[in-house]
Amino acid sequence: MSTHQYKNNGDAPRIGVYICHCGMNIASKLNVAxxxxxxxxxxxxxxxxxxxxxxxxxxxxxIQKDIQEFNLNRIVVASCxxxxxxxxxxxxxxxxxxxxxxxxxxxxxEHVSWVTKDFKEATDKAKALVSAAVRRVAQHQALEKxxxxxxxxxxxxxxGIAGIHAALTIANSGRKVYLIERxxxxxxxxxxxxxxxxxxxxxxxxxxxxxxxxxxxxxxxLWSYSDVTKVEGFTGNFKVKIKRKPRYxxxxxCVGCLLCVDACVFKEPKFDDEFNLGMSKRKxxxxxxxxxxxxxxxxxxxxxxxxxxxxxxxxxxxxxERRAINFEQKEEEIEVDCGAVILSTGFKPFDAKRxxxxxxxxYNNVYSSLEVERMVNASGPSQGxxxxxxxxKPKSVGIIHCVGSRHAxxxxxxxxxxxxxxxxxxxxxxxRTGAEIYNFYIDMRTPGKGYEEFFDKxxxxxxxxxxxxxxxxxxxxxxxxxxxxxxxxxxxxxxGSPRRIPVDMVILSVGLEAxxxxxxxxxMFGISxxxxxxxxxxxxxxxxxxxxxxxxxxxxxxxxxxxxxxxVAQAGAAAAEALALVDKGFVELEPDTAFIKExxxxxxxxxxxxCPYSAISPNLEKGVAVVNEALCKGCxxxxxxxxxxxxxxxxxxxxxxFEEIEGVLTYA
Amino acid sequence: xxxxxxxxxxxxxxxxxxxxxFYYPGCSLKSTGRAYEESLLEVFKALDVxxxxxxxxxxxxxxxxxxxxxxxxxxxxxxxxxxxxxxxxGDGAQIIAPCSACYLxxxxxxxxxxxxxxxxxxxxxxxxxxxxxxxxxxxVRHPLDVLVNDIGLEKIAARTQKPLKGxxxxxxxxxxxxxxxxxFDEPYNPQTMDMLMAALGADIVxxxxxxRCCGGTLTGTIEAIGQRLSYIxxxxxxxxxxxxxxxxxxxxxxxxxCYQDSMNRTFEDNLNLPVxxxxxxxxxxxxxxxxxxxxxxxxxxxxxxxxx
Numbered sequence: 001m002s003t004h005q006y007k008n009n010g011d012a013p014r015i016g017v018y019i020c021h022c023g024m025n026i027a028s029k030l031n032v033a034x035x036x037x038x039x040x041x042x043x044x045x046x047x048x049x050x051x052x053x054x055x056x057x058x059x060x061x062x063i064q065k066d067i068q069e070f071n072l073n074r075i076v077v078a079s080c081x082x083x084x085x086x087x088x089x090x091x092x093x094x095x096x097x098x099x100x101x102x103x104x105x106x107x108x109x110e111h112v113s114w115v116t117k118d119f120k121e122a123t124d125k126a127k128a129l130v131s132a133a134v135r136r137v138a139q140h141q142a143l144e145k146x147x148x149x150x151x152x153x154x155x156x157x158x159x160g161i162a163g164i165h166a167a168l169t170i171a172n173s174g175r176k177v178y179l180i181e182r183x184x185x186x187x188x189x190x191x192x193x194x195x196x197x198x199x200x201x202x203x204x205x206x207x208x209x210x211x212x213x214x215x216x217x218x219x220x221x222l223w224s225y226s227d228v229t230k231v232e233g234f235t236g237n238f239k240v241k242i243k244r245k246p247r248y249x250x251x252x253x254c255v256g257c258l259l260c261v262d263a264c265v266f267k268e269p270k271f272d273d274e275f276n277l278g279m280s281k282r283k284x285x286x287x288x289x290x291x292x293x294x295x296x297x298x299x300x301x302x303x304x305x306x307x308x309x310x311x312x313x314x315x316x317x318x319x320x321e322r323r324a325i326n327f328e329q330k331e332e333e334i335e336v337d338c339g340a341v342i343l344s345t346g347f348k349p350f351d352a353k354r355x356x357x358x359x360x361x362x363y364n365n366v367y368s369s370l371e372v373e374r375m376v377n378a379s380g381p382s383q384g385x386x387x388x389x390x391x392x393k394p395k396s397v398g399i400i401h402c403v404g405s406r407h408a409x410x411x412x413x414x415x416x417x418x419x420x421x422x423x424x425x426x427x428x429x430x431x432r433t434g435a436e437i438y439n440f441y442i443d444m445r446t447p448g449k450g451y452e453e454f455f456d457k458x459x460x461x462x463x464x465x466x467x468x469x470x471x472x473x474x475x476x477x478x479x480x481x482x483x484x485x486x487x488x489x490x491x492x493x494x495x496g497s498p499r500r501i502p503v504d505m506v507i508l509s510v511g512l513e514a515x516x517x518x519x520x521x522x523x524m525f526g527i528s529x530x531x532x533x534x535x536x537x538x539x540x541x542x543x544x545x546x547x548x549x550x551x552x553x554x555x556x557x558x559x560x561x562x563x564x565x566x567x568v569a570q571a572g573a574a575a576a577e578a579l580a581l582v583d584k585g586f587v588e589l590e591p592d593t594a595f596i597k598e599x600x601x602x603x604x605x606x607x608x609x610x611c612p613y614s615a616i617s618p619n620l621e622k623g624v625a626v627v628n629e630a631l632c633k634g635c636x637x638x639x640x641x642x643x644x645x646x647x648x649x650x651x652x653x654x655x656x657x658f659e660e661i662e663g664v665l666t667y668a
Numbered sequence: 669x670x671x672x673x674x675x676x677x678x679x680x681x682x683x684x685x686x687x688x689x690f691y692y693p694g695c696s697l698k699s700t701g702r703a704y705e706e707s708l709l710e711v712f713k714a715l716d717v718x719x720x721x722x723x724x725x726x727x728x729x730x731x732x733x734x735x736x737x738x739x740x741x742x743x744x745x746x747x748x749x750x751x752x753x754x755x756x757x758g759d760g761a762q763i764i765a766p767c768s769a770c771y772l773x774x775x776x777x778x779x780x781x782x783x784x785x786x787x788x789x790x791x792x793x794x795x796x797x798x799x800x801x802x803x804x805x806x807x808v809r810h811p812l813d814v815l816v817n818d819i820g821l822e823k824i825a826a827r828t829q830k831p832l833k834g835x836x837x838x839x840x841x842x843x844x845x846x847x848x849x850x851x852f853d854e855p856y857n858p859q860t861m862d863m864l865m866a867a868l869g870a871d872i873v874x875x876x877x878x879x880r881c882c883g884g885t886l887t888g889t890i891e892a893i894g895q896r897l898s899y900i901x902x903x904x905x906x907x908x909x910x911x912x913x914x915x916x917x918x919x920x921x922x923x924x925x926c927y928q929d930s931m932n933r934t935f936e937d938n939l940n941l942p943v944x945x946x947x948x949x950x951x952x953x954x955x956x957x958x959x960x961x962x963x964x965x966x967x968x969x970x971x972x973x974x975x976x
Contacts, residue, residue: 357856359876472856474876476904 006142007097009073013044013138016072017130018063020054020079022109027052029113030122035078038127042134046070055085063089064096073098074140076133078106078126099142101591101651106133124667132663139656143591148630150236151339152582155180157228157521160188161564162344162556162571164210169575171219175582178336179214180242181224185292186211188346192275192370194377194384196564197424198454204291204379211293224294229333231524234630235551236339236587246329247298248307249285253324256295260316260325261285271303273381276374280381285316285325290379299325340551340578343535344571345521347557350404350411350510357472358400358508363486364389366473366506369421376428386432386505393433394504398488399426400470401441405511413532415511416561419445422509423454426463429507438464438501440490448563466501468493473506512561525552526613534560545574550587553577592651593632594639598624600646607638607647689814690752690763690806691719694728694770701767701918703962707947708766708811710961714954715819715827719764722752728770729777731844732885739790745777746791746802753806761806764814766947768844768917774808775849810845811947812860812916813852821867829955831869837949838873838910839865840901840924842917843881855879861914861946868953873910877901882920887927892934898923899931902941912970914946921945925967942970 017039021027032050039048047070051059054077066072075098077089082105090100106129116122154170156163159181167179179186190196191211193203214220223244230241261283269281275288284304287297299307299316306312306327317325352360352368360366365388367375378384388394399422405415419441426437444465446455459465468491477483478500485502492499514533515521522529527547528536535558538546545553555574556567581587594615596607601624608616608625615631616638618624625647627638638647648654689712697705712719725748727733729741752761765771781788782804795801815824839861846855853860858879862872882901883894902924905913915921925943932939944966951961963970 356854362857472876476876478900 006094006099009067009071009098013074014046014070014072015042015044015074015076015134015137016063016066016070017042017045017048017134018054018059018075018077018079019048019050019108019130020059020077021050021052022079022113023052026079026109026113029116030108030119030126034123035108035126035130039076039130039134042131044074044138045134046072054079055088060088060092060095063092067093067096067098072096073102074137075103076106076130076137077103078108078130078133080109081107101143102137102140104133104137104140106130128664128667131667132660135663136656136660139653139659140651143650145588145591146629147586147588148236149586150582150584151238151337152176152585153178153336153338154340154342154578154582155228155238155240155336155338156342156344158182158188158344158346158556158558159186159214159222159224160344160346160556160567161190161207161210162346162558162567162574163188163342164207164214165568165571166342166344166555166575166578167214167220168210168217169572170579171217173579173583175219175579177217177220178240178242178338179220179222180226180228181222182227183288184225184247184296184298185288185294186214186222186224187291187293189349189370190564191289191291192377193373194380194428195424197420198448198450200424200427208291208293211291215293222294223334225298228521228524231341231526234628235549236581237630238338238341238551240336240338240341242334242336244332244334246301246331247296248301248304248325248327248329249297249299250324250326250329251294251296253322254296255322256287256292256297258287258297259319260297261287263315263319265305265313265315271300276381277368277371279371279374299327339582340553341525342553342555342571342574342578343521343525343527343558344555344574345515345518345558347512347561348515350415350513352403352508352510354410355403355508358403358470358506359473359475359486360508363473363475363506365394365486365504366508369418369425369507369509372425372429372507373421376425376432384432386429386435388504394429394435395433396436396438396485396503397429397433397505397507398438398440398470398473398486398501398503399507399509400473400488401439401509402469403508403510404513406442411511411513411532413511413561414445416445417563418509418511419443420448420451420454420563422507423458423463425507425509426458427461430461430463435504436464438466438488438503440466440468440470440488442467442469448565466490466492466494466499477502512557515558518558525549527552530560534558545570545577551581589630590634592634592649593629594627594634594636594647594649595629596625596627597646597648598622600644601625602644602646604643606641606643610637610641612637688756688759688761689717689719689809690756690761691721692725692728692748692752692763692765692770692774693721694765694767696767696769696918700922701945703948703965704766704918704921704945706960706962707945707951710956711947711950711954714951714956715815715823717814717819720755722748722763723755724751728765728767729773731769731773734773734776739787741773742777742780742787743791743794745773746781746795747798747800748774749778749781749806749808750795750800750802753802754800756806758803758805762814763806763808764811765808766811766916767919768842769919771808771810772844772849775851778804778808779849810852810916812845812864816860816864817852821863824864824950825867828868828953830953832865832949832953833869835870835949836873836909836911837865837870838875838905838908838913839878839946840882840905840913840915840920840943841878842915842920843879843884845916846879861916864946865914865949868950870949870953873905873908875904875908875910877904882917882923884919884923887923894923895927895931895934898927899935899937899939902928902931902939902943903937906939906941910941912942912944912949914949915943916946928968940968942966942968944970 019036036050094100108126153176155178167177226244232239264283272278273280273282301307374380404410470490482502488501518533526549553574555571603623729744733741883897887894
């Protein structure tokens with residue numbers, strides 16, 4: 001656009017005013033003909049018309065024709081919200097040969113016809129708004145959109161299924177990807193599951209090939225056991241700082257033979273295994289799980305004798321022929337440039353201890369759903385056997401839905417996946433133990449493809465379903481039959497009666513929560529969180545993977561509870577959006593940015609502290625503030641804050657705003 | 669645990685001057701719950717904590733009255749709050765209310781004056797007409813809260829002379845002091861009394877019925893239902909090997925203890941389980957005489973064999 005030569009229709013404003021009917025939306029609520037007539041008497045107006053649909057092709061052509069015919073150099077359209085059609089009409093003006101910023105829109109639909117009942121009042125209010133727009137547009141200046149080149153690499157934060165899928169999509173298109181994962185291995189929660197609903201595919205069988213594909217892809221740099229510590233820059237040109245935590249094992253040398261683990265001075269595993277949620281033990285040197293990617297062991301400095309006390313025989317280092325073990329390894333910091341960032345930082349399961357009435361952590365044999373996922377997994381702590389603490393198989397199992405979800409005390413929202421995974425666990429536990437299974441649900445929510453069919457299948461498998469929120473889990477036996485059991489007390493809302501159900505094992509279907517550090521991550525990337533802590537998308541329907549910060553995209557459960565199919569679909573969408581940005585090679589910046597009139601600036605730095613986008617910095621030589629147009633979002637905070645009136649903003653200069661106010665106040 | 673807005677329950681902060689505690693007995697502690705008062709006063713005295721009975725206190729407004737005329741009940745409660753505040757010379761009095769019903773009604777009034785503007789206006793205006801004022805400085809506290817959070821378990825353990833070794837205690841909290849406001853303890857699984865009893869050297873019975881209804885005033889109205897609820901509690905405590913049920917509420921104590929004969933007839937059982945105030949058990953551990961602590965008033969005598 002910068003190369004475009006616009007025509008010059010003279011310096012004196014010649015304004016065209018167009019009143020849109022929006023079908024009956026506007027025309028039935030106010031007098032559009034009268035409004036068009038009123039337009040004609042306003043200063044500098046050369047032509048004023050009304051038309052059924054201004055946004056239609058004929059409507060836009062009308063503007064272009066009038067620009068030629070009446071030598072117009074300013075356009076006002078009174079119609080819907082600028083959010084909807086400002087771009088359309090700016091383009092229409094540009095197609096007619098005008099600089100697109102010689103345009104002003106008056107919102108007489110959302111601000112008038114949709115909210116005003118009285119016909120005359122509505123017409124009057126619309127007149128005031130048109131008057132304001134006409135006065136304002138006379139003050140408009142020609143502006144140009146600037147282009148900034150875009151870096152073509154993409155950084156993805158979080159290596160669960162969302163990050164993995166997005167990374168592969170982008171890498172396959174030929175772009176370079178940095179995948180940053182906090183844990184020692186990628187795979188996220190999905191790697192912990194046994195099977196996936198509703199098809200009962202083995203989770204590992206569908207995930208691990210993708211994990212190795214990530215590791216082997218020439219376009220993907222995988223940094224596991226690493227944290228993002230700082231992000232600078234703006235869309236197309238981010239600088240991301242990454243801290244690589246020491247594994248005390250040289251990743252390039254280690255082949256995952258595990259001889260070192262065997263050789264460790266600890267003969268038996270002794271420390272809680274994180275991957276199995278503490279249900280099994282590991283050594284200080286370990287591989288998180290057999291399919292870990294990268295297939296590199298690591299040493300836990302908290303439990304390793306050498307790292308903790310500096311005293312150990314170092315049998316692990318001795319046995320490693322590839323000399324991969326290095327106790328001197330230090331934390332490393334790396335900085336990479338990228339054009340776009342995808343956040344796929346996932347979720348954390350709700351801590352069932354926050355609902356003490358269900359006895360988690362108090363009674364043996366009350367488990368969280370993720371623990372049971374590990375238990376039914378063949379590579380889990382019990383090799384796929386579902387067993388009670390005493391080693392026996394449960395004869396009856398209660399699965400309590402909505403733990404931590406849909407409750408004013410904990411999280412009000414539905415966690416979306418718990419119904420389906422509860423059904424899946426019911427199936428798997430029944431298959432492994434033959435136990436009587438009770439599902440306690442409030443509603444069954446099975447809205448995905450093939451999900452309702454899965455529910456039907458479970459109904460036919462003789463699983464019991466009891467509708468009602470469970471009141472408590474206790475070991476309070478009232479009869480001999482209940483002795484030694486866990487008692488689930490619930491109001492069965494289908495028979496309208498309280499019930500006591502004795503079971504051997506209770507599974508708490510915990511909900512999903514935002515990561516504990518979501519707020520820090522949000523700040524780092526300059527995006528926002530909902531009140532529940534989930535990252536907020538730019539628009540829930542029309543921009544579901546974008547954020548309010550250009551160039552930062554979202555994928556997976558960091559945006560809200562999501563199952564695997566939705567996560568993968570969204571990761572693909574985020575990858576496509578990121579590609580669309582980096583492939584274009586440049587970004588256009590909106591020109592409604594702030595600028596500093598140097599001769600007025602006294603260098604007080606008030607604006608620097610106020611700017612929410614860190615777009616203003618001091619020029620120490622001149623002693624004035626400078627706005628970085630690429631970072632400025634045109635929020636106007638600095639303009640309002642500047643004590644000397646040095647800060648100003650394109651499209652919102654004092655003259656333009658005062659004229660607009662005058663216009664409203666002086667309409668006749 | 670939900671921290672209610674009343675979390676500012678006026679704990680003594682480090683560096684602040686020690687606060688004076690006012691004592692609001694309510695009717696029970698002067699009649700059926702005499703043993704509670706006797707032991708409570710002894711225990712606080714033993715810990716060198718000064719309790720000053722509120723001068724000219726009146727009925728708390730009681731939970732039952734609350735259901736009949738909320739405003740009048742609140743006014744009765746508010747008068748007590750005002751008296752305490754005025755008698756403390758605006759010093760921010762801490763009111764110890766041992767009876768669970770009193771504790772709850774006083775809390776309710778305190779909360780209403782703080783949060784419900786219209787109700788507060790009526791109450792404050794009525795008080796003003798009687799020369800009374802309440803600015804919210806006087807705060808209602810439960811003795812367990814004061815003992816565990818202000819005085820501290822360490823000091824209590826240090827004061828213990830005859831640890832309750834081998835005595836198995838089922839702490840029974842009743843419904844009122846953690847619901848609806850959980851100002852200092854967990855609403856579903858309260859801990860303070862257990863912690864206190866453990867500090868005295870007792871064995872704690874883990875039971876899930878800590879806050880289940882004792883029957884409340886149903887015992888006086890629909891006796892069969894009230895007694896059944898009490899019976900469930902006692903039976904479970906007995907089954908879990910409790911030597912004694914510790915309580916913090918005069919009504920709970922009354923329901924659980926005095927009707928054991930009648931329960932035994934109804935349920936063809938042979939219950940004989942002592943139900944004592946937690947302050948009595950504390951006093952015992954402090955080495956105070958059983959007579960002073962009101963043990964003679966118990967219908968089911970405490971078999972102190974295991975204890976001292």
